[in-house]
Amino acid sequence: MKQSELDFINSLRQSSRYIEQHRGKTCVIYLPDVLMSAPESFKQLSQDLSLLHQLGLKIVLVMGATAQIDSALTTHKINWQLHQHFRITTTEMIPIFQQTIGLLRSQMEAVFSQANTQHASPLPIISGNWVTAQPKGVVEGVDFQHTGKLRKINHQAISASLEGGQIVLLTPLAYSLTGEVFNLNTLEQACEVANAIQADKLMIFSSTQQLQNMPKQMNVAELECLLQASSDPKQTHFLSQIAKTKHCIKRVHLIDQNSPDALLQELFTRDGHGTLIFSDRYHQLRPASIEDVGGILEMITPLENQGILAKRSRERLELEINNFIVIERDQDIIGCAALYPISNKLGELACLAVDPNYQGQSLGLELLQAIETKAIKAHLKQLCLLTTHTHHWFIEHGFQLNELKALPKERQSLYNLQRQSKVLIKTLHSVTYN
Ligand SMILES: CC(C)(COP(=O)(O)OP(=O)(O)OC[C@H]1O[C@@H](n2cnc3c(N)ncnc32)[C@H](O)[C@@H]1OP(=O)(O)O)[C@@H](O)C(=O)NCCC(=O)NCCS
Structure with a gap:
């Protein structure tokens, strides 16, 4: 038998326990903007997500779109401002957000229709108004306007869709009870949704910079120490979002957005790929x-x-x-x-x-x-x-x-x-x- 065949058989044997371990588990996956900007890697990722779905994982995708929105606003010659790492979303930006995110959603549905061709049926992906938003408000005298924060999640509806075999897609857009449109920070949303639906895992594709100096594994106490020692405001913001999940999510995985195979490696190999933050092992x-x-x-x-x-x-x-x-x-x-x-x-x-x-x-x-x-x-x-x-x-x-x-x-x-x-x-x- 060739070495490559032996390696394949051994990999299959080693991964079988993880296949069993992950079956039926709920996994929230944060997909940042850059993943959607590289069509070929995104196609590969969608096939890997399709494989996870076939192996019985219940998947919620939270899609970021910062780069695409930056580019659309630039095209429309609209300037924007940030305050405390959040974009101030003005009324004139909203139609551009809707167009850009509508387009991305359609592109994602197209890719997911192709991802499942071996099974002669599209990978079912569904999105909806499950997240209720409220204004972020006026902070330090700065009015965030249509930048919102999450008010409520219809977790029963999300869970029902997952039980029905669908992949749930959440975008940065959410709506208030008064019918206004809000732009939500998607990393924050991914963490909050994972908490609300009591996901077994939260997987966050992160930049190489965010993963710098991170150990392979840490418990929540070590995460707190890292957070306190962090002097980079972006890193602090990133880690503090994750730290908020510590009481609800047993395992948060940080994986490199530049490695297309990272998702499967993280889930099905002993050493994983990125950083595992756990609260279920002391x-x-x-x-x-x-x-x-x-x-x-x-x-x-x-x-x-x-x-x-x-x-x-x-x-x-x-x-x-x-x-x-x-x-x-x-x-x-x-x-x-x-x-x-x-x-x-x-x-x-x-x-x-x-x-x-x-x-x-x-x-x-x-x-x-x-x-x-x-x-x-x-x-x-x-x-x-x-x-x-x-x-x-x-x-x-x-x-x-x-x-x-x-x-x-x-x-x-x-x-x-x-x-x-x-x-x-x-x-x-x-x-x-x-
Ligand atoms: C062997 C030892 C390290 C296993 O540790 P552990 O953390 O309990 O291991 P795991 O949880 O991975 O495995 C537990 C299983 O192993 C079984 N097991 C424990 N000792 C066993 C033995 N001597 N023979 C066969 N099975 C044994 C348990 O019954 C349990 O089975 P189950 O899962 O069907 O209930 C532990 O029992 C030990 O310290 N034994 C004394 C020291 C020893 O014998 N060391 C090996 C010499 S180098």
């Missing part, structure tokens, strides 16, 4: 440091005494601490694992343990996957381990029982005959997890 997986030795010993000593783990002295642990990763929760170490290089192709997983109070929450699996990712990054091809009690757990996670002689001679010579541990080996694939 633990942190990270490399261990010397300060963690006490916490690790506290957790593994009872397991060593039961013969489940091989004994390690404090001195040895201190020397080998760089091989360890830990899971920390509220400053306690509740999980650990280590990777030891055996040869340039083989690594050994050792000392995998989860505090009994936290077992059964997939933390063991999370540690195993982190070790596998670390091994793959170190260009190792196989992972081996020795265990006395836990071989079934490892077999369930892709390891195979082997003879001791399958290990390199140097490792065989260190085998503790008294422990009679079972030898397991797993071949690593270059695909990572989410």
